[in-house]
Amino acid sequence: MNHHFHDANVPWQRVINSKGIISPRGPGGARRQAAFLRREGVIVGTGQLRELTVDLAVYGWFPDVLPSEAAEASGSEEEEGSG
Template sequence: MVIAPRSVAPVTPNDIRLFTLLASVPPGRVVTYGQLADFIGAPRRARWVGQLLRQLPKDSSLPWHRVINAQGKISLPILEGGREQAERLRAEGVLVSADGRVSLRLYRWMP
């Protein structure tokens, strides 16, 4: 049996806008999935943002770790990158609670 390689969807203009905006989030700040979607003109597409970020290569230089959910919490399970995300945020001076919460009031980025 021959297994075809998984096809990769072409990069869209919205993808490029999202990646460009994400690259501009400064160290020590966080943004929510929904904010990113809103800022690029794709309201109510928070899940799409999460799916796109999940497909980033492991060695990506984009600051994916600065993206959290609307409740101010790390969405990734511990074994799927949640611990790494918390460590990266802490290294930038962001206070992350033991349960993965970040104060949006203190750390939310607004371009």
């Protein structure tokens, strides 16, 4: 199954890796992203290797259906009903 990022709904600063670590995006990128998240009320921690982390058990988003999949499914239903 191919999952696509749905950029219409997700601001860039909310995208972190699957381990809850803020990936470096150039010099100061991770610190900048952490600052944006903190302004939104997200608690950003520091891991054992000094990486910036977010607790996915608290802040993770794990939908049953991704918004892009829901849009594709509703588009398919409309096409089937238009015949």
